[in-house]
Amino acid sequence: MSSPEYPxxxxxxxxxxxxxRDLGALCASVVAATALAGRAGLALAEEDNGxxxxxxAFTGGAEVGEGGVTLGAPEIAENGSTVPIEVxxxxxxxxxxxxxxxxxxxxxxxxxxxxxxxxSAATRIRLAKTQDVIAIAxxxxxxxxxxxxxxxxxxxxxxx
Amino acid sequence: xxxxxPRVKVPKSAAVGEVITIKTLISHDMETGLVKDxxxxxxxxxxxxxxxxxxxxxxxxxxxxxxxxxxxxPYFEFTMTVPGPGTMRFExxxxxxxxxxxxxxxxxx
Numbered sequence: 001m002s003s004p005e006y007p008x009x010x011x012x013x014x015x016x017x018x019x020x021r022d023l024g025a026l027c028a029s030v031v032a033a034t035a036l037a038g039r040a041g042l043a044l045a046e047e048d049n050g051x052x053x054x055x056x057a058f059t060g061g062a063e064v065g066e067g068g069v070t071l072g073a074p075e076i077a078e079n080g081s082t083v084p085i086e087v088x089x090x091x092x093x094x095x096x097x098x099x100x101x102x103x104x105x106x107x108x109x110x111x112x113x114x115x116x117x118x119x120s121a122a123t124r125i126r127l128a129k130t131q132d133v134i135a136i137a138x139x140x141x142x143x144x145x146x147x148x149x150x151x152x153x154x155x156x157x158x159x160x
Numbered sequence: 161x162x163x164x165x166p167r168v169k170v171p172k173s174a175a176v177g178e179v180i181t182i183k184t185l186i187s188h189d190m191e192t193g194l195v196k197d198x199x200x201x202x203x204x205x206x207x208x209x210x211x212x213x214x215x216x217x218x219x220x221x222x223x224x225x226x227x228x229x230x231x232x233x234p235y236f237e238f239t240m241t242v243p244g245p246g247t248m249r250f251e252x253x254x255x256x257x258x259x260x261x262x263x264x265x266x267x268x269x
Contacts, residue, residue: 082231099229103194106227110238115221117179117239123224124231126192 069147080153088120089137101131192228
């Protein structure tokens with residue numbers, strides 16, 4: 001891995017001169033970088049099931065903000081075939097729920113009305129494996145907001 | 161599939177303007193179309209409830225568009241501001257076109 005501009009001997013000498021503290025900092029940054037890369041890789045892999053396209057279809061390409069949406073779910077779901085979740089977003093006209101690593105991303109879309117006491121609902125969903133569940137709310141003023149939450153699944157919920 | 165049985169939990173009486181919580185459950189296998197029959201190895205065709213509508217005196221209260229990722233025996237919980245006495249109607253639409261429904265009356269205390 002030595003480059004012509006930086007011969008191996010020199011590299012080794014530099015490395016030997018590193019203090020303990022430097023080494024600690026180096027390790028921390030390597031760990032952070034690995035974690036970041038892992039996360040990015042995971043996110044990319046999960047987009048493959050069409051989550052991005054489903055978001056696009058729901059929002060029509062509008063910008064999706066964050067905040068204002070609550071997604072309640074267990075951190076660990078023992079049985080993926082029935083995971084209780086609840087969503088709420090003050091002033092939302094509709095909320096769409098997506099599962100980012102299911103065979104298909106769509107889960108359900110709730111629409112509220114003037115008679116709704118609050119823009120909140122609860123249901124039970126299937127999750128094939130550990131993944132991020134996403135709730136996107138269409139607010140009364142036409143803006144969009146989302147919440148994301150990882151749910152760990154011990155046993156997948158897609159049957160045989 | 162045995163008989164499809166809808167069940168709802170609605171307060172029998174409420175005050176005008178009160179926010180009530182409504183719980184609904186319907187017995188249904190919600191076959192995703194992705195599961196193989198263990199004996200024959202054939203895919204079990206998709207058959208789910210794809211739509212749920214709750215309305216009060218004809219006005220929609222809560223609508224859910226449902227994908228196969230909703231669990232078997234789909235359960236929904238939502239809220240309504242009671243506008244007055246009346247009848248709530250709940251309708252579940254199956255992939256095969258059949259509609260299962262039930263009604264519940266709300267009196268004003």
